[in-house]
Amino acid sequence: MIRNLQFNSPPDGTVDLLVVAGEASGDEHSALLVSGLLKKFSNFQISAIGGKRVEKEGAHLVYPLVEHAVVGVVEVLKNYSTFKQIFKNTIEWIIKYKPKTILLVDYPGFNLRLARELKKLGVSVKGGGTVKVLQYISPQLWAWKAKRRFEMEKILDGLGVIFPFEVDCYKDTSLPVAFVGHPFAQSEYKCPISYAPEGPLLLLPGSRVQPVQRILPVFLDTLDPLFIDFPNLQVSIPVPNSQIRTVVESLLSSRATIKDRINVVESDLKMEARAALMSSGTMSLSCAIAGVPGVIAYRAHPLTYLLGRFLVTIPFLGMANILIPEAPPYPEFLQGRANRKNLYQTILKVLQNEDSKENSQFVAKKLLKRLQVPDEQGVVEWLSQEISLV
Template sequence: MMVAGEASGDHHGAAVAAALRERFRDVDIFGIGGVRMREAGVRTLVDAAEMAVVGLVEVVAHFPTIYRAFSLLAGILKRQPPDLLILIDYPDFNLRLAKVAKKHGVKVLYFISPQVWAWRAGRVHTIGRRVDHMAVVFPFEVPFYQDAGVPVTFVGHPLLDSVRPTAGRSVLQREFSLDPARPTVGLFPGSRRSELRSLFPTILSTARLLRERHPELQFVLPLATSLTRADLEPHLTESGLAITIIPARSHDAMELCDAIVTVSGTVTLEIALMGVPMVIIYKVSPMTYEIGRRLIRVDHIGLCNIVAGERVVPELIQHEAEPARIAVEIEKILGDREYAAAMTEKLKGVRGMLGTGGCSRRVAQLAAEMLAPGVENT
């Protein structure tokens, strides 16, 4: 059983599934995932797109869907337990499922750790009771688990194997009918429908403001596999902007950009690996923000800044995430070459902090070591 509750986990889960299929004959992988995991041969009993929400208030609104998914998988763990449960990120859901698995004798491999280094550090002890092995993607996570006596392996970051465009910039510009002489700004609204509701209007208002000031700008927007064009249409129609939509090819979209406005999340690390200057925005419900502000122990929201240990790219959080402020930051990137070059150089340094490629193969190796004796290995 494999569980990935959002688009980034779906992508990483697909790579692990492919690595497992290379290692084992007739392996059956099922659980929660999205398009990419289905393409990798995973039987998705629940679509990850229905599970991807952010914020405490937002989770409450989606509770019936999440509860049904949990009940379905918990029932399988009890009645038809798999040989191994692989959990990918999505901690509030997955740690509860790990408790059920442990109760019924199912081994648990957890890939991509909850951010115990950022908030709720006490969870490391809960994880120790429910998880047999942690596969972590940041080297600074290892001591948290070693100090708590939890088996842990740094497997490198999966993005090192996957972040690359399908073609060079000039080829992509021709494919998407973009003018090479005009600056291109990326609009990255995230992979969750809840993010579209809370942040996409702000991103589009920023784009309108930038277009008014700089008519030469052109805009691209990657469409995550967890979303459809219909999810975007109401917002796009209202904006009246000409935006080039690029479905399921976010790295190609990044390759086209001179600057990017992006929501917080794994995408900031992908953009960093592509070396594109960006502005990170973050906004949730006021209640979620106030609770989080009191609990979170890190100095940055963006993963690229957290890994770098400094504010490499600007972050505009909650009330700061408004169009005029965002537009000023984008204008600075586009208008100050030295500023943009310095940001790009620091982003390149992030890559060296993430280990080496081959993450999914290392996770598959850990899975093989944990599987019950007698499972046939090719």
């Protein structure tokens, strides 16, 4: 974990909008939003507690929260003191610089707690203050902890959701909720992946350290027999930052027979792929939208998984499978089932199956249709209306 916890001041002390995004996917979604917002309102002052992508699009980076991203109950507890200090610094920064609006992007464990504290301190509108607090991207109420919607009703001023079915999750609350379309379905979105029959097999173990450490070794185990079946197979592992690159290269260093056949590439570069072995995160949805066939596998900390079995109420983990439950496009293997034998046998069929491309292209069109809204109803328009720019 990074030890520098210093927060940066806004350039001229003015903050029209503070974006808070704690994960790589949230940083990516925020970047699209910030880019669209500044194209319409060039003098709008945006600060971000987020990552390099939102900074690249014109937001002033207050603190690189994305670089602290972890997943699971156990991982959060291990880093509790760091998160406690970051949270404290965030509250102090907000009180000092008084942003007119705060946009909380996904990351509900941190962000909903932040909204709750701002109400308690009388800073937010819901607490009698002046700061409007909005949430972009809903927690997965349809999967677990559905009762959070009643707390969200009390601490948020508005919510923009990215899946159409999520609006109904809040129909018994007074919280204003709007379907604003998925970022990946926006015309401005440039999918980082494209299907190419002669492209490499992508290994997509995630964007956070602990998941990568758990699932990448299994992906690497799967390559040994695959290289026998496909002597000319190309393999690439995209990495979102230097921290993940270090983890990946460390895991590769002990794989003398295969490490020289694997390319570690920057994930913000355009990638081609014939297939993918992937975790269940954002990149799996990117693959589905790009029409790339593949297999989903995931391993959580045993305690996190045990809790999840009691709390999660949906049959799938991958978002493409959740959105198309009548014909889920990707096989899923979780925990012990995410092993070399299962992954090898399944990805082998994908690589050998000529119909995989046609099936995946069909899935891509169906997904985009379900994730789109007309341009005039998109997230930039929603946020502009919420903060009275139009």
